[in-house]
Structures are given as structure tokens and as C-alpha cells.
Amino acid sequence: MTHAGPGRPRLHAPRRPGPTARAEILDAAAELFTTRGFSPTSTRTIAEAVGIRQASLYNHFATKNDILVALLEDTVEPTLDFDDNLDPALPPEVRLCALAWFDTAQLSAGRWNLGALYHLPEVRTEPFDRFREERRHLMERYRTLAAKIVGDGDPRTHLPFRVVESVIGMRADDGDVDAGLPEVLATASLTVLGVSDLAAVTSAARALVVGVPGYLLGSMNPPARPPA
Template sequence: MGTGGGRRVGRPRVAQRPDSGLSPRDELLLAAAELFTTRGYAATTTRAVAERAGMRQASMYHHVAGKEELLAELLESTVTPSLAYARELLADEAAPAGERLWELCRTDVELLCGGPHNLGALYLLPEVRTERFAGFHAVRAELKDAYRQLLAATRAGGALAKSELDLRTDLVFGLIEGVILVHRSDPERPVSVFAEATADAALRIAGV
């Protein structure tokens, strides 16, 4: 891409932030994460995301279709690592189910509350209820089912009727996702301590 002989204004269309080492798409995701969680999703324009990522708005569309695609990918990024870990825990039948459930709760909270941006807060957006985010909802439902399977594998969970097991799963899963609001109220709280305390509380709710 030529720049001409004059002074270059701004950054080239697909320039990365200095020393970031990120791809243009990852730069856009990072910019979107920052802006969506600080300015709000509705108030953030595609132009603002592109400029924060160091490119022109027209160049942004070479990498993503728009704001909804960025939001969908950010949402899924808060769930897919926990789901992958949940599958590992489900397969590890040598460890007690209660310990595996506790570990899933702990790591899930650390994921939701870790990182420089409170991405979990994006769950609360009204836009997320639309069909466009069906992929996120499908992955989230699969993660919730992993919680249910681990709870059912415990001695206490195995003794529950299906309706009671479903209710306990809803309560535990609701507690884990509820940390989004608690974390937002006190973002300086040490995440590791918070995660362990939440996992302890989740198991008490589960009756494990």
C-alpha cells in the first residue's frame, strides 16, 4: 500500500498497535472489548472500534462483518474455555465429582472476572437475547449441562429428583454468572480469592 511522498496522517489501514503482535482481527476484538465495556455497546460505533484498533473503518470490514460479529465472538470467548475444561473434568471420573464441580466453579469465575475488561457484563446486554447470538447461547447451554452432569454425579446430586436437580443446577449456574455484577461493584477484589469463595458457596447451594 503506497503512502505517497507527503506526511502520513494516522496509521495505515491495517497497522497493528505498536509492539502488540496481534492480528488485525484480534486488534478489533481487543478494541471492541474495551469500548463495549466502558462506553457501552449501543454507544460504540464501528468507526470508534476501527480507530481504537488503529485502522480505517473501511479496512475493518475486511476482517469482521460489524459490531454484532465482534460482540458474538467476545461472548463466546467467555464460555468456550470453561466448556473445554468442563469436558476434561467430566472425563476424569477418578476424581470425586464434588471436587470436579468445585474446580469448574472456581475456574469459571476466574475466567468471567479475569482480564482487563469485564466481558461478563456483556451478558446483560438486551441485544444478546436476539437470534444473532444463538451460537453463544448454544455453547452456554452446553456448559450449563456440564454443571448438571457433575452435580448429578455427586452423592447428593444423584439422590435428587430430576426437577430438584434442574433447580439446583439453575441456582449454581446462576450464582456463577451472578459474579459478573458482584465483580463490577468491586473490581479491585482479588479474583482468586473471590473465585474460591464463590465455588465454596456454589457447593453449599448444590448440597454437596
């Protein structure tokens, strides 16, 4: 996303946030998909919203599905990257708390509430296989960490991931969420497991998250507010 990419000259001056035409297409599509719906939005509508020709859009994305794939993968991949870079020797409580904190910040930071599109019928089809696999992989990381805390067969192992994704419903219902939400949900993802006395854990998790570059927290977007 650092080169301007191919494409014909613009019909209009750029009016979308984003350093490249590709980023502007993604931003316009994210707005249209979340406010009008995926099915009723055509690539032509997206091109018009960016101020480029439809043919120019096809230089960046072959299909409308490809645009949604890019948007959805971008809601999951930074969190997987963040988790990949955590020290495997961390206590599971700290690691789970940091993962939940980063993930909530990431899901809160994007200009558009893309998680609201996760359960579209279209997303169950083949072009979204890799996205679904990545999200399943992330879900499994939460579950594995939770199992280290409460034991493998405990039904509560499914809850931390769901607590974090509740930010999606909050954004859909209430619009902007409070800047303190990532800490609230990161803490809640441990209290649902019965972990109490969390001050040391949240303090260690905060230190792991605040060092992360802002661009990771909503990669196409303005830097997120600090998560606490």
C-alpha cells in the same frame, strides 16, 4: 489468533494489548461495549480506538455483531474445553468444584467484564444463537453435575452456575476482584447444595485447575493471577 491477518497499513502505532490486529480490535471493542454501551458504539469508533481504518476492521469482522459474538463466545468456550478434558470418572463434587473454579478464574481474568453484556436485548437475536446455545450448554453441565449430588428435581441444581456468574456483578460493582475469589465461589457452589466437609474436594479441584495453561484463563489477555 496467531497470524497478523489482512488489512491496510496502520494509521497509528499499535496502542492496544494483543498480538494481532484482530486481538486489538477485540480489546478495543470490549472496552467500548462495556464502558459506553454496545448500541452507541459504531465500528468506526472501534477502528479509531485501534488506530486503523474502518475498511481494515471489515477485513477482520463483517459486522459489529460479529465482534460481540467473538467476545462472548470467548467467555464460554474455554470453560467448555476445560470441562471436556476432565476425567468423566471424577466424583461429581470434584468435577463441579473444578468447573466452577476454572470458570470463575476465566470470568475474572479478562480485562473487560464481558459477562455484563450477556443480557443485552441484541444478544437475544439470531446472530447470537450459537453463543446462547453454548452458554445454555455450559449451564446444563453445572445442572447435571448438581443433580448427581442433590437429585434431579431439586431447585438448588440451578444455583452453582449462578454463584459462579455472580463474579460478573462483583466486577461491575467493585472493579477488580480478589485473587482468592475463584476458590471462594467454587466452594460456595458446593455449599449451596448442602455439601459440607469440603477440604478434600477443594484440594482435588485445585490440582485440576492449576495445571491449566494461563492463556486459557483469559485468552486475549495477560495471564490470570493464579486462582489461589
